[in-house]
Amino acid sequence: MSCCGTGAELEMLAATDPREILLASRPIAGNLRQTDLSVPDVHCGACIHTVEKAIGTLPGVSSARVNLSTRRVTIKWRADIDMPPPFIETLRNVGYEAHLFEVDSDAKDATLSELIRALAVSGFAAGNIMLLSVSVWSGAEPATRDLFHGISALIALPTLLYSGRVFFRSAWQALSHGRTNMDVPISLGVLLAFGMSLYETAIHGPHAYFDASVTLLFFLLIGRTLDHMMRERARVAVKGLARLAARGALVQQADGSQTYLPVAEIKPGMTILLAAGERVPVDSTVAHGLSEIDVSLITGESVPQPAQAGAVLRAGTLNLTGPLTITATAVAGDSFLAEMLRMMEAAEQGRSVYRRIADRAAGLYAPVVHLTAAVTLIGWMFVEGDWHHAITIAVAVLIITCPCALGLAVPMVQVVAARKLFEHGVMIKDGGALERLAEVDTIVFDKTGTLTQGNPRLVNADKFDQATLTLAGTIAAHSRHPFSRALASVALAAQPPIVFDAIAEIPGCGMEARVGGSVLRLGRPEWALDCVAGADIETSSVVLSRDGNRLADFRFEDSLRRGAVESVAELKRDGFAIEVVSGDREAPVRALAGSLGVAAFAGVLPGGKAEHIADLAKAGKKVLMVGDGLNDTPALMAAHASMAPASAADVGRNAADLVFLRDNLEAVPLAIAVAREAQKLVRQNLALAVGYNFIAVPIAILGYVTPLVAAIAMSGSSIVVVANALRLRGRRASVAKPDTNKTNSIAMRMEPAE
Template sequence: MTAETLVPPRTEPGALPSGGEHVTLDVDGMSCASCVARVEKALGGVTGVREANINLALARADVTLGAGEKVALERLIEAVRDAGYDARARGENAEERAAQREAAELETRARLRRDVLLLVVATVLTLPLVAPMAGMVLGLDWHLPVGVEAVLGTIVQFAVGRRFYVGAWKALRSRSATMDTLVALGTSAAWGFSLYLVLTRGEAARGHLYFEGAAVILTLVLFGKILEARAKASAGDAIRALAALRPQSAVVLEADGEREVPLSALRVGMQVLVVPGGRVPVDGKVISGASEMDEALVTGESAPVAKQAGSRVIEGAINGNGRLVIEVAAVGEDTTVARMIRMVEAAQAGKAPVQRLVDRIAGVFVPAVLGVAVLTFAGWMFAGGGFEQALVACVSVLVIACPCALGLAAPTALLAGTGAAARAGILVRDIEALESLAGADMIVFDKTGTLTLGEPGVVEIRPAQGDEAALVRLAAAVQQGNQHPLARGILADASERGIALPRAADFKVVPGEGVEGTVDGVSVLAGRPEFLAGRGIAIGDAQLADAAATPVAVARDGVFAGLIGLRDVARDSARDALAALAAGGLDTVMLTGDSQPVAEAMAREIGIGDFAARMTPEKKSLRIGKLRRAGHRVAMVGDGINDAPALAAADVGVAMGSGTDVAMETADIALMRSDLGLVPAARDIARRTLGKIRQNLFWAFVYNVVGIPLAAFGLLTPAIAGAAMAMSSVSVVSNSALLARWRPAAKARG
């Protein structure tokens, strides 16, 4: 995923590029699922747009263009405005989007302050209207003059109700209807009927007025909107926390001294200074100095991480007591934090398949409710209930029907769930990844670097002739530049022995087998014994004394030169993580390129019963395909580099890459630190998030299915209907917000 997938570059003035590109708009003014349906319809009607997905919780539109199409950005914004809403393009880089987020948050806080003040005024004006009803319960015969009731009710109707009238008018102009339409019609009917009685009957109208009903509805709906806005804002804390990790400036080391510059001025290769207690401004490599860093907010790792020359550092980490000089490796949109923000935003903007159905229902929900309200009024009149009773039932139907809860059910749960996962160091690419992981019944693990530390050390050297150092020199020389863990182990051994390595020519990696090249004019092969056998090189009965060690066979000019044995160490978290997965009813499998004895020894050590040895990357991919054809839903956990084919072949790929570029760019789910305990934790948050979506949708549907008939049959007053409608949205958002309290059950280390 790149920045361009969010806001594509312009190919000509005012035009967006073609070929299935995406553009993201921030949309203001949406309040319910009917609004979502209207904006999607408006954007989908623009020529050149293939699909438009709207996220109510994020107030965001993701527009996909058709292949070969170009669409003016202004045309998309105009379509949204014609539908009665406002829109603006998201920034093209991290700095612009951060500025937009800050401006939006300031506006949200200002709007909340205004709404709270308006709520106080509305409450003060509404209480005198409901006080006589409370007095009746207590046996007190006290009432307001009807003229005072009319004045108080009118102020509330138009001071608090103004927003609903504006929304209803916008919907009417676009020939549609929303929640604002229902509230405006319902309260206007109650207020208008009451005002008519006051003007025609005077004090004789007492006992037949509904000013208090309209005022209570508007006050409670406003209260619900305030609670909803606060809950939605807290659900977005994850992205705000990530954005806050990015400092505004950095200290650059130059020939003539130090200079503070904005982050936008940094370039790869520059050297920056990080003082004790300072926040790292870039991704990079330590050039000099030693310290410990707090990377908790980036990777979820609570323990300080030691850093020294050569160590990789991540933007946003907090430096300890040491002074560090860092060479810049990535800036701006390419840093780990920037990619994390993009990945979390993309996941939160996704839409569950069930939500697409809900949105289609919402498109006809409000018109259907208007029809039910008309039928309710007609039914009561036909049954002889009288105009007043018919009007009260009609108003109750209009007020209680709430598409808001339907529209917020899935996106708020997704927002909270992916945010909680990100804080724990689990990045989710999209809703499909959550669904696949939650539904998986088998977890397949790579061994090296996943179940083990990926740092095998040399434990045995058996040269066919000559001494050990000569064999190590030959094997290490041809492995230079190879990032395989076994290669790193051999190179580390050569370094410890102080062996000077000649440069290798014609270097070539044979995936899953080994390497070949030319060293000092001699052809050298190093890899699995089967790799040499396939080249016609016989190794005879040579074998390692340690059956659990992985053998690397070396050949020189087509002649077997010896074996080097390496052993890896299982991660401390492996056994507990596997046990947790088994307790959850999942089957676990280990796939490794190692020999059968090595694989068997590791399987016994970590407690995994099913494994397969001598698996090349291609064979791993084929094995996963076979498991899927057998009916399993498979999750593959690997390092994100050598396991790319297997990760792609699985239903969901989980890369445990400690925040590496490849892990976050290729995986469906990326674990930001090498802790196997995050695998069961990821499945847990996936299941909880989908569970919240199901809970929210169930109660949102039940609320409407039960509430509308009760209102139609006159069993609910307008005031009670208004309270129920307000609380329905609040309950959905609050239920989703509970996910923000989720934490991994345990944190094993290593």
């Protein structure tokens, strides 16, 4: 006996090895891990239900979601179990082969190639059989008629075996595992039409329907091919994004040698030599060199940005002018580009209320269709006693009732909407977020980093000695708050460096450090100072204190984010209630809100923001929260829908439903406009799909539809639904164009106006 298996056996062993699954998974929030599997045979609502149910019942699995466009199932499972559940074996047991999902944007579309070949063969055969049928219809002699029927059978049989396998393979796979899918009634209809024709030919009957069975297959393949092509066209944004990922990079080893490694093998801390013209493989920082970087992927700006030592580079951005030595800060799976890809995928597979209704309806159709066809057959046999006519009508019912249009009604709109928003720099993290976003009537903005640029400048640095600035800057370096970054940027490194016994960030308050028995606080005056009586806290933006005693107060200025004035004005014109809810002090918050003409709530702590949104919800309001900081996270999670800029803290970005990449607040009204338009198209598609069945099914039952016409009607309904979804691409959302000069000239001082 050989000690080695075949290549196929080894590949299957590797695919089913739980250690491979564990290595390919990644940790996510909530003590969970996520695994993505490719399931190529998934193609309808019944398939989605079967796969999600099979995986969802495994011990330790939190959720399973199928993306029909990418044939991908995303599984979330508990991280505290030793080995992942048997995902691949479970799917194989219900009739679906699966393997680890890998994005390969350059791979040839094998499914499209197979569909086009099958379409070409069936079209050629249908044309030739139709020519023979014309001769029969024109009054051929019985001997000639039988000859032509026989030739038609010889053409039709290999055509059905080759072109029909697209449907037969899927139907057999379903039936062999005790379930049904959309291809079962289609296959039954095609085979019954061919079987009837073969029987008529064998008994020298006057009528045979080889032309109908092959032409039926031809039109079904037209619908399936167009459906596939439209899906791929709608997903071109995801594929284009995937192409921006580098395949590998030149890594410098500790001994000075250089090795080209695949991007998946690059680890944080590795030194990468990035030549001009190459894309950044993973999130990195510049160690040496000077160049310019094309960051249009992230910001939408075409003007290159300078890169020098210390600059942060995002995966997928392009190095333009000079070589750089960079240090990796994340693995490829955790890079900013990978996060954007995951958000695009999540947008497609999200489960909105409409999609859940459509999926359930599509999943129930198989028994209903078969029962309807059986009752139709029995009814016509009872009325006429003509089994030939009864079977023909039953075949037409089997085909015309296929709910492909219903299954496509919602996901196609979600895919197109996600692409449209991506083109405008907005990423959706959840497909259901579009539906929630379309329902909002109240918008709550954070101030610093959301309505403003979030890049404040320290304006009174000249009032402090370098020791005070260094102390404040060293504390501030442990925080990502905009004020902290501004302080850290003006502080010089201490020699020797200041070492704290402990340091922590208190959300909504500031930074607290302990050294030598003293407590240093950098943050809100009322928190940092033991006694604020008599203290001028209105004119202090940030206070540095030791043991409750003031050491210094720092003041900052910031400018409005580009497009803020125009976007807020447009939202007000559209009837939205607008509020600014900020943890900053009363004077600067009211000054900003007054310039925008909206309501303001100042001095609100993180818990208070969430409570305020909860109060609005109790009053019947559906709130969109737009924020960026750590202190905005509870409010983002509490809101009906939420948005955050790409510059937001990681926890805030993860809590938001949508992330906008560009430094322009026009993303907010644009996202709402697209969401509302998508909701209209979803309702139209559902109405089209349901209306088609209400009209078509009774006509077919009454015998007014042939199997060929049924195939054309069924394929046509799917194409109409997909084409209606694609209309969203051509519609122009109403978004105010920002006046750059105007918005940049507005500087909001973080202190009260005199």
